Amino acid sequence: MILPIIFCLGIFLVIYAALVPSVRPFVAAAGMVFSDSEKDYSTEYKNIFVPVKENETVETVTNAEGEAEVKSEVVEYPNYGNQFGDISIPDCGIECPLFMGDGDVALNNGVGIYYGSFVPGYGGTTLIAGHNNTYFNGLKNAAPGQEITIRTSYGNYKYTIRDTAVKEALDTTAYDLSADYENLVLYTCYPFDEIGLTSKRFFVYADLTEGVSIEKTAAD
Amino acid sequence: MSKKPLSKKFRDVLFSVLSFILALFLFLNSLCILISVFVFNKNVWLDQMNASNYYSDKTDEIKNKLVNLGNASGLPAEFFDRVVDSIQVSNDTENYLDAYFNGSNDLIDTTAFKQTFYTQLDEYVKEKNAKIDDSNVDYLVKNAEHIYARSLEIPLFYRLFAYFQALKGWLPVVIAVISALSLAIVLILLFGNKWKHRAFKYYYYACAGAFLSLIASSIIMTAVGGLRKIVLESRALYNVAVTCGTSVTVALWVICGFFFITAFVMFFIYRTMFFKSLSSD
Numbered sequence: 001m002i003l004p005i006i007f008c009l010g011i012f013l014v015i016y017a018a019l020v021p022s023v024r025p026f027v028a029a030a031g032m033v034f035s036d037s038e039k040d041y042s043t044e045y046k047n048i049f050v051p052v053k054e055n056e057t058v059e060t061v062t063n064a065e066g067e068a069e070v071k072s073e074v075v076e077y078p079n080y081g082n083q084f085g086d087i088s089i090p091d092c093g094i095e096c097p098l099f100m101g102d103g104d105v106a107l108n109n110g111v112g113i114y115y116g117s118f119v120p121g122y123g124g125t126t127l128i129a130g131h132n133n134t135y136f137n138g139l140k141n142a143a144p145g146q147e148i149t150i151r152t153s154y155g156n157y158k159y160t161i162r163d164t165a166v167k168e169a170l171d172t173t174a175y176d177l178s179a180d181y182e183n184l185v186l187y188t189c190y191p192f193d194e195i196g197l198t199s200k201r202f203f204v205y206a207d208l209t210e211g212v213s214i215e216k217t218a219a220d
Numbered sequence: 221m222s223k224k225p226l227s228k229k230f231r232d233v234l235f236s237v238l239s240f241i242l243a244l245f246l247f248l249n250s251l252c253i254l255i256s257v258f259v260f261n262k263n264v265w266l267d268q269m270n271a272s273n274y275y276s277d278k279t280d281e282i283k284n285k286l287v288n289l290g291n292a293s294g295l296p297a298e299f300f301d302r303v304v305d306s307i308q309v310s311n312d313t314e315n316y317l318d319a320y321f322n323g324s325n326d327l328i329d330t331t332a333f334k335q336t337f338y339t340q341l342d343e344y345v346k347e348k349n350a351k352i353d354d355s356n357v358d359y360l361v362k363n364a365e366h367i368y369a370r371s372l373e374i375p376l377f378y379r380l381f382a383y384f385q386a387l388k389g390w391l392p393v394v395i396a397v398i399s400a401l402s403l404a405i406v407l408i409l410l411f412g413n414k415w416k417h418r419a420f421k422y423y424y425y426a427c428a429g430a431f432l433s434l435i436a437s438s439i440i441m442t443a444v445g446g447l448r449k450i451v452l453e454s455r456a457l458y459n460v461a462v463t464c465g466t467s468v469t470v471a472l473w474v475i476c477g478f479f480f481i482t483a484f485v486m487f488f489i490y491r492t493m494f495f496k497s498l499s500s501d
């Protein structure tokens with residue numbers, strides 16, 4: 001019985017010695033194709049949005065200029081694909097969930113913040129995308145002076161539309177992601193209600209009128 | 221020391237080495253046959269696809285992707301029910317695999333899909349009296365066509381084409397050579413031993429060695445769950461890979477069973493002949 005066991009060990013030894021040097025790159029490549037766990041194909045998204053109620057207050061701190069800021073510890077920063085708020089523009093008939101990231105799941109269920117921009121309250125540009133035939137169809141009625149409300153778990157933010165414009169899809173001057181003041185940019189495909197993939201985008205520019213900034217920590 | 225025991229010892233070592241080589245060949249040939257059956261056989265691919273409901277799942281996947289495109293271009297989800305169906309997906313997949321296995325590294329033929337898309341779009345536009353711009357529509361169809369073709373492609377197939385064709389051509393030769401060498405060893409063992417029961421002893425060693433090696437491989441395959449941890453973007457293709465992994469694991473166990481029975485039979489013959497030779501002495 002011992003000889004078959006020796007044969008078995010010998011077979012693996014021979015295969016290892018003969019094949020491993022030449023198949024090492026393929027084994028390494030196979031390592032990239034397999035993971036430690038089974039892939040999750042779920043299209044469900046995580047919702048971390050808990051609206052701040054009318055009579056509720058969010059914990060704040062006072063900054064060096066004496067202004068109140070939302071304490072950074074109470075802010076749960078959303079991960080890509082999370083629903084973390086909602087947006088409404090009553091004059092345009094828009095009211096829908098707000099996601100972090102503008103991937104397919106987000107845009108099928110609401111509108112999404114471009115991952116390279118800032119969350120409301122952070123003091124930068126918040127760039128939000130939505131489809132012109134679904135949640136952002138109402139943007140065709142957008143006009144200066146209208147109010148936009150974004151609700152998040154750490155506070156509510158109100159913006160007033162300053163301007164609207166139609167620009168080319170690849171025009172990167174249409175928004176300024178490096179702005180050092182709180183502003184909101186919404187965009188969708190243009191023209192509205194047309195069939196086909198368009199090369200133009202409709203932009204809505206808005207400025208913050210109400211809402212508490214998020215406290216900046218050393219890590220930020 | 222006398223000359224005869226030395227010669228006998230040498231023969232024992234030689235036959236044991238031959239027996240080991242036979243075990244190695246049996247193991248390698250089993251793996252080559254498995255690869256040949258499961259990787260280089262188009263019909264097995266199609267069977268695995270049917271068994272894992274690939275065409276229906278793939279149709280749903282393509283529709284979901286096109287619905288996302290529709291959201292961006294003013295087309296409702298129901299529109300895509302008219303554009304993609306599992307028969308078309310099945311035909312295009314089979315043509316793609318046919319061409320690939322026959323040595324042509326063609327991309328997916330999207331002609332039928334494109335025609336259907338344009339026809340249905342024309343009907344929809346007339347039905348809804350919708351606004352269209354030809355260049356925007358062409359761009360939409362081009363994107364839809366790209367999504368359709370990319371969804372039906374098997375990942376890495378295009379890049380691995382040269383290796384695939386080379387291996388497909390060489391594998392039957394390798395199997396034939398290993399089989400011929402195995403047969404030669406079997407004959408050497410049979411005719412090299414005056415007492416035939418010894419030949420069956422070496423066959424038993426070889427079959428048992430191959431069995432143990434294969435069972436070790438089967439246990440590893442079963443323990444890791446076949447191809448369950450493979451990372452594929454398409455769920456439909458993942459299901460095919462898992463089905464295929466399970467079939468390979470089952471086939472490995474079947475081969476193990478075959479070698480277990482063969483080893484047992486060889487051992488039985490060896491013992492029977494051994495006792496017969498003792499009684500004849």
